[in-house]
Amino acid sequence: MQNYYYVLGVANTASVAEIERAYRQLHARIYRRAIVDPALNERLQTAYAGYQILADPRRRWAYDRLMQQEPESFAPPKRPPDPTKVLLAQAAPKARWVNWGLLAFCLLLALDWALPLREYPHELVLARAIVSIGSSVSNPQMAYDISTPHTKFRLPSAIAHRAREGQRVTVWRTPLLRVVRKVSSPTSPDGPAPFEPYGGGIYSGPLALLPMVLLGVAVVGVLPKRPAELRVNTAVVGMLLWIVAVVLLILY
Known part of the structure; x- marks a missing residue:
């Protein structure tokens, strides 16, 4: 009927x-x-x-x-399930594990930030390599990659003279991820006051917002009773933020 x-x-x-x-x-x-x-x-x-x-x-x-x-x-005729919803439902458990992994990464960053910095006094500057950090041809920006026996960091061109080849510097870096937080050049004409490398790493300045945003996204993704679409979206956004964070850790 x-x-x-x-x-x-x-x-x-x-x-x-x-x-x-x-x-x-x-x-x-x-x-x-x-x-x-x-x-x-x-x-x-x-x-x-x-x-x-x-x-x-x-x-x-x-x-x-x-x-x-x-x-x-x-009763209305049964309609076939929405393929998109089926895929999201299948991906949601894996997406939640991805968010747990991202949350663990954020906790690692927090621990690395909270632990005392490791000091490397009298580090010899072995090499300075000039690099471009600006994408605009009309406004080029340069920096220097500095290498010492135990550390690597980048300095903007304005203060790159404070770490010349053959010069001794003191470097402070985090114990786990080896992010250089501070550098001091006692023999520099500018004095021994510590200064930050380019960008200040991922723990200071505007870049410090990235781990906090990543933490917020990961927390939303692991909360119970969240829709499958939300879990997948947070996992995707979180992975993109994680890639940016890893690139920043490698470069700076």
Whole structure:
């Protein structure tokens, strides 16, 4: 038996006004195409037949009694699952593990930041390599990659003279990820006051916001009872942020 409620897209408790509005909207949406499409024309005729029955209280009462004799008729036909939702549901558990991994990475950064810095006094500057850090030809920016026996760091050109080849410097770096946080050049004309390398690493300046954003994304991704789409999205965004963080750790 035809389920006219399903055809019109309304609940079996819909009012006459709702049924009429649903039919008018369906008619306005497909009647032009129904002229040349037999399938749509048949659908429109079925919808009109259902509208005539459901809009008449007496005919609707009789129709509902018949439908009650076939309980399955009130249930809308099962539609195939949305492929996108199926993929998201399958990927959600893996995405949550990815977010746990990102959270562990953030905790590693926090531990590396909190532990005392390791000091390397009297480090000999072995090499200085000039590098470009600007992408604009009209406004080129240069820096120097400095190498010592135990550390590597980058200095902006404005203070690169404080670490020349053959000069002795003191370097402080983090114990786990070996991020250089401070450098001192006692023999420099500018004095022995410590200064930060280019960008200050990932633990200071504007770059310090990156681990905090990554931490927030990872926490959202591991919270219980989160939608599959949210878990996957946080994992994707978190991985992109992680790649940026790793690149910054390698470069600076």
